[in-house]
Amino acid sequence: MLLSSATHDRIRAEIAHYPNPRGALLFALHQARDELGRLGRDAYAEVGAIFGMRAGEVAEVASFYSLFTQPSAKAVIQVCTNLPCCLRGARGLVELLEHQIGAKAGASSPDGRFAISEVECLGSCGTAPVVQVNRNPYLENVTPDLIAELTASPEAAIAARHPAPIISIIPDGVDGYLLPPNGAKWLTLDDYRNHGGYQAVVKAGQMTPKDIANLVKDAGLRGRGGAGFVTGLKWTFMPPKDDRPRYLAVNADESEPGTFKDRQIMERNPHLMLEGIMIASMAIEANAAFIYIRGEYVDAYQILRNAIGEAYRAGILGDNALGFGRRFDIHIQPGAGAYICGEESGMLESMEGRKGQPRKRPPFPAQKGLWGQPTTVDNAETVSHVPSIIMRGADWFKAEGAEKAAGHTLFGISGHVQRPGVYELKLGVKLRDLIFQYAGGLADGRTVKAVIPGGVSMPVLRGDQIDIAMDHESVRKVNTLLGTAGVIVMDDRTCMVRAALVIARFFEHESCGQCTQCREGTGWLYRVLTRIERGDGRMEDLATIVDTASYLEGKCICALSDAAAWAASNFLRQFRPEFEAHIEQHRCPLPESFSI
Ligand SMILES: Cc1cc2nc3c(=O)[nH]c(=O)nc-3n(C[C@H](O)[C@H](O)[C@H](O)COP(=O)(O)O)c2cc1C
Ligand code: SF4
Ligand code: FES
CATH class of the missing domain: 3.40.50.11540 (NADH-ubiquinone oxidoreductase 51kDa subunit)
Known part of the structure; x- marks a missing residue:
């Protein structure tokens, strides 16, 4: 038996909560991975025996989930490289880690002590950049000094704890009821x-x-x-x-x-x-x-x-x-x-x-x-x-919100603002106030170039469109959606092709693959945007983006494909001259932009 009897007991206790034992399968796989450090054929067989499943069936489920398929090492250092973290320097941290550990992201170090893994958004964009070691609590607002601490030894990386800062706030004058x-x-x-x-x-x-x-x-x-x-x-x-x-x-x-x-x-x-x-x-x-x-x-x-x-x-x-x-x-x-x-x-x-x-x-x-x-x-x-x-x-x-959008919501704001965080506010607050009054505006006199109003699935706005109320109906007037009210702000140095590319990479990675249009289309968008960003794009590529988006929208089992389409096509619609400049100049025309 690979797993301890305590682990078996925990899994059996968990199974008792579900009408069908398989409700506890992911829990069991976490337990196995936490105990063994990696999942392999023997672990699948042992977990399978508990659930009456063949090892191959367990492996098939596990292979769908990124937490069960990470490179194995004593300390797996996961760095979020989605858009809000990249806007705040995540790429530099990955490069530093690669240099100090002597391994590329996605692989383990030759001695098997460390592995670096680039991961998608960890749900902590207000404290970007964010790192997670194994399944420990997050390390937030990560600096190069902290990377030095983590790379001292796997034991140091595993032991590192930095209490999460409180970034959720009820601003003065708001009668909060969600946050203490x-x-x-x-x-x-x-x-x-x-x-x-x-x-x-x-x-x-x-x-x-x-x-x-x-x-x-x-x-x-x-x-x-x-x-x-x-x-x-x-x-x-x-x-x-x-x-x-x-x-x-x-x-x-x-x-x-x-x-x-x-x-x-x-x-x-x-x-x-x-x-x-x-x-x-x-x-x-x-x-x-x-x-x-x-x-x-x-x-x-x-x-x-x-x-x-x-x-x-x-x-x-x-x-x-x-x-x-x-x-x-x-x-x-x-x-x-x-x-x-x-x-x-x-x-x-x-x-x-x-x-x-x-x-x-x-x-x-x-x-x-x-x-x-x-x-x-x-x-x-x-x-x-x-x-x-x-x-x-x-x-x-109803009185606490806007017409047809009642109540407060927790607005998350990340990216190039001075006070990223979560603000409990009435729906209908002005986007401009959210950025400048609550989140402290941009640093060093920079200006707003682009804003995504509700998570990366939602169509991007230009900096001259921020005089809108943040409620479901008002944002429709500028052809976007409120989504999750997670606002991402990008300043005037930011390359829009690069931003669109990071988002396309995310959708390509996260497509579950069962619809052909989504599986293939998200890959097309990612590859075409990569080519444009590298300076190898052609003007026909812009039509390919529009065409591919039209094949994705409304044609698949779920709305991930629509989100992928909206993101790419709206970056192009709102910032077309910048896409054309990349193609004409065979390079990114914004030398100070963030790295991806
Ligand atoms: C690709 C995709 C990802 C989603 N992710 C989430 C999520 O992480 N959390 C969530 O509550 N809803 C998410 N949703 C929306 C859910 O499908 C669903 O609409 C929601 O959970 C319903 O709850 P609500 O009516 O309270 O919003 C997602 C939808 C799509 C298409
Ligand atoms: S549209 Fe949804 S169901 Fe279809 S492949 Fe994409 S993610 Fe999967
Ligand atoms: S983008 Fe890194 S935590 Fe959300």
């Missing part, structure tokens, strides 16, 4: 209860499921996971209650580059999210809720697990939860490094212990979701708004 004030963390049940926690769920317990859904619908809460769908309305799509189990699946995968807000709730106010989950579950009459959290969020995972454990011990969860006479459970499942598992049906596949490949719809999750049962998928931030709506009412919530 003054940088506080309400991690324990007592902390949360001392601030009014778990009163809303008791109040909701006196309401009918229909009344809860109608109240949240009247309040106008829209999903904060990217698509902005009306939450209360989505809840009404669940079929009438019958004797089948039904579930709430909470999306805490947070992998859209530029987005780092759900983590702030989970790490600072975990019981708020749990209370929101309980109320949402009452509205849809769910028997249990499952939180799917990205595998790299080790701190948030542990904080939530602790909070869930406390809630069970206090009788808030479990048999006769809160004294309402019925059982209610919440469990948490780790992902393993695949952006596509944030797409709701890819997430359901992953939660069931498979490759996270999106499902064809219909049937929609409300008809056939987790383990084939009626399921609603809500984002982690979305459910966290619900307790305040229950306590303070629909009119209050």
Whole structure:
């Protein structure tokens, strides 16, 4: 036996939480990798024996996830090289690491002590550049000095801990209800209860499921996971209650580059999210809720697990939860490094212990979701708004936001601003104010050249388009979307071809590969943009970008292909002369731009 009996016990205890044991497969693979340092044939066979699967089947699932396929070494140093981290010097850190360790990114050092891995957005763009060693808590705002500390020895790299700075803020004058004030963390049940926690769920317990859904619908809460769908309305799509189990699946995968807000709730106010989950579950009459959290969020995972454990011990969860006479459970499942598992049906596949490949719809999750049962998928931030709506009412919530976009949201702002971070503000705040008043503007008198308003999937804006309100309807007037409200700011030195290329590389890497257009098209966009950026482009390449985007949009199983199309075609639409200059001059005309 390769794995210790303690590991076997942990896996068996985890299996007990799921209607089908495979719900614990990713958890088991993490346990195996953490213990053995790498996963190979023997580990797959041993894990497979627990789940009644062949080693090959386990290997096939594992091979889908980047956290299970990293190079093996005692200390694997992962550097995020997505756009916000590259804008703040990530490439320089990779080069420094390569120099000091004597290995190229993607490989292990000759002595097998270190490996360097370039990874996609770690959901911490406000503290870019970000590094993670093995599955330890993140190292944030990383400097060359810290790289020197990490490369001293694998033991030093593994031991390195630098507490995460508090970067989520309720600005003065805002009556915050998502974040604790003054940088506080309400991690324990007592902390949360001392601030009014778990009163809303008791109040909701006196309401009918229909009344809860109608109240949240009247309040106008829209999903904060990217698509902005009306939450209360989505809840009404669940079929009438019958004797089948039904579930709430909470999306805490947070992998859209530029987005780092759900983590702030989970790490600072975990019981708020749990209370929101309980109320949402009452509205849809769910028997249990499952939180799917990205595998790299080790701190948030542990904080939530602790909070869930406390809630069970206090009788808030479990048999006769809160004294309402019925059982209610919440469990948490780790992902393993695949952006596509944030797409709701890819997430359901992953939660069931498979490759996270999106499902064809219909049937929609409300008809056939987790383990084939009626399921609603809500984002982690979305459910966290619900307790305040229950306590303070629909009119209050509507007054806290913009028309057709009620309430606050957690705006993440990263890139070339002086105070990157997460700001709890009313929807409808001006983009200009977000950049200059809250995030402190740009350094050294630089000017805004481009802004992505809601994660890299959303169409880019030019610097002269920032006088808009940040709500779902207003941003449409300038042909973009609010997405996750993760704002990425680029200054006047930034090469737009390079920015588009980093994003295209991301989509090419994250396409799950099951649709031909997406698999091939994201690769085409990446290769054409690479050629233009290198100075080898041709004018026909610009038409190829437009053409390829048109083959991707609306033609595939999920919206990743649309996102890839929008990103590339909108950079070209907004900054065409710069693309042409690259081709005409056979080089990048912006010598001071960031490196990729
Ligand atoms: C490629 C892709 C990635 C996504 N990633 C996330 C994610 O990380 N977190 C999230 O909540 N929603 C994500 N979504 C949106 C989900 O599919 C879904 O709409 C959302 O979880 C629903 O919750 P909401 O209504 O509360 O926003 C993604 C969608 C796509 C197409
Ligand atoms: S569009 Fe792309 S990511 Fe989505 S299912 Fe198809 S291949 Fe996978
Ligand atoms: S953490 Fe690096 S881009 Fe988001």
